[in-house]
Amino acid sequence: MALTIANLSKTYANGVQALKNVSLDIPTGMFGLLGPNGAGKSSLMRTIATLQDADTGTIMLDDLDVLRDKDAVRRVLGYLPQEFGVYPRVSAEELLDHLAVLKGIGNSKERKEIVEALLQQTNLWNARKKNLGGYSGGMKQRFGIAQALLGNPKLIIVDEPTAGLDPAERNRFHNLLSEIGEHIIIILSTHIVSDVTDLCRNMAIISQGQVRLTGDPLTVVEQLRGQVWRKLVSKDEVDATQAEHHVISSRLFAGKTIVHVLSDTRPDGSFEEVNPDLEDVYFAQITEPSGKAVPA
Template sequence: MSIDTAEPATGLAVRASGLTLRYGRKTALDDVSLTFGAGVTGLLGPNGAGKTTLLRILATAATPDAGTLRVLGHDPLTGPGRLAVRRRLGYLPQDPGFHTGFTAFEFVDYVAILKELTDRRARHAEVRRVLGDVGLDEHRRSRIRTLSGGMRQRVALAAALVGDPGLLILDEPTVGLDPQQRMRFRELFAELGERRVVLLSTHQTEDVMSLCREVVVIDRGRVRFAGPPAGLAALAAGRVWTGAGREAGALASWRTGNGSYRHIGDPPAGAELLDPTIEDGYLTLVDTPAGGDRG
């Protein structure tokens, strides 16, 4: 039998090397290696890039075909290690799978039971705490089927926060939220990242810019970038310009609110260059084939 031994605490909470997973002929992850530690790390990538597959592996909901993994000092590819990780994990999947007949309190209480909080009084206090943290004090007795999409997201986040997990994995947590709700969630994620490891998968580059110390970009099942957000923006340095009309040869080109066009790609001679953003760097990266220049 394989015995899992926790490593001494270090600055790295996750170490993955060579993770590969295939579904039939499709390669979802292709030799993915990465490390990250305390704070909020953003995960960016197009739909179908492999982000959710990676999160499911880190959350012990899927097993890779190849590669090694350490999460919070444990090996989740072993039975004992998987159990140890789950005890310290908070996971918010894209589809939490609510039982809509439950109230918000009942759903989070059910998750707390699964997390082995057996003392009823202490467990209920914990459920009230996390529901309060996400602003659902007044709705904890409401049935989930009566809640808005944003409130359901908050219920799912409260369930992920039960037990004060050391690792929090959030898969598109702000999808479907209005700007005010997204701002509230950002404030909460920033606070959570001060005390634990948070991995945030999102399509919102502004979330990455405002929250994340590090960012990982996955495209076509491979890690294309890992580093600080400023480093991602720098990939587009000298490749963003403005003009009066659309440029046919640009990687991306769109009309801005003031009527001018913003372009990403190879600027023509004499073009008025602009300071790149994280979104510019991201678009430059994912529109360039892996392992080579544009052709």
């Protein structure tokens, strides 16, 4: 099973070009789509999910034409959008049963077994009678995955699923995604670098509607080795450092600023080499040499 995207472009009526000749090959397993807010991630996800049309390009799920045969795609698709609304006065069990009917699962016995299995899988069984309005953010996200799994989908799209979750709920959600991502395609669209580091064997970085980099997270990090340098500077030195070097990120530490600089060689003796991580790769792709550093 593979999803193949070729030369996909999308411009909205207000003139914003959200996607610019995007091409990606997405295999079975967890695939991370990493980019800042406004990069085009949600536009790409909505297009794959058949919620909007592209201007040009193709999307193929094996031999299924995603852009032309939308009904067939929806039968094998699970989708958890960034804003997932629920009926607050309905229980998880009731709403999941209703959504199963809409998904075409008409046999009541079969539907009951499926709903029970999904609530068990997402660790919501003990809260199945509770109204969704009383669920925490993480519980609502796990319910979102339960509904996305209805109908044994071949492709699942999750858009910014861990934004706003506390660390414990984020870990529960990661474990759930890892469990279900072995034999189907799961696209994880996020701006949280550690989500991709923790979960994905393949990834792409998208910025300003364009694919900047693709590959295995471990490989792309290793390719940056020997090119990231660190220095602790005062607040007054930050602008001068940015003007002189390709600063890819900065963060405050003990009243000063730690800057990470991208350079093939040590900029000067005041810099020390850094073992790069995926965050360095990400910032290196979305910043320009003359641009401002992205706060880490």
